[in-house]
Amino acid sequence: MRTTVNLSDDVAAAVAQVRRERSIGMSEAVNVLIRAGLTAAKRRREPFRQTSHDLGSGMDVTNIGEALETLDGPASL
Numbered sequence: 001m002r003t004t005v006n007l008s009d010d011v012a013a014a015v016a017q018v019r020r021e022r023s024i025g026m027s028e029a030v031n032v033l034i035r036a037g038l039t040a041a042k043r044r045r046e047p048f049r050q051t052s053h054d055l056g057s058g059m060d061v062t063n064i065g066e067a068l069e070t071l072d073g074p075a076s077l
Contacts, residue, residue, distance in 0.1 A: 014033060
C-alpha cells in the first residue's frame with residue numbers, strides 16, 4: 001500500500017538510523033519500527049495493584065504508655 005506520511009524529526013532520525021544499520025529502504029525501515037512499537041505495546045505489564053490482608057484486631061493503643069512498653073519492653077530508669 002502506498003501512503004504519504006509526515007514524520008516528526010525524531011522519527012525520521014530513527015528511520016534513518018535503522019536504514020544505515022540494516023542497509024534497507026525507507027519503507028522497510030518504517031515497517032520495522034512500527035512492528036517494534038506494536039510488539040512493545042502488547043508486552044505492557046498490568047498496572048501495579050497493592051493487595052492488603054486483614055491482620056486481626058492488633059493491639060490496644062488507647063493507653064500509649066502500655067503500647068510503647070509492649071513494643072519496646074519495660075522502661076529502665
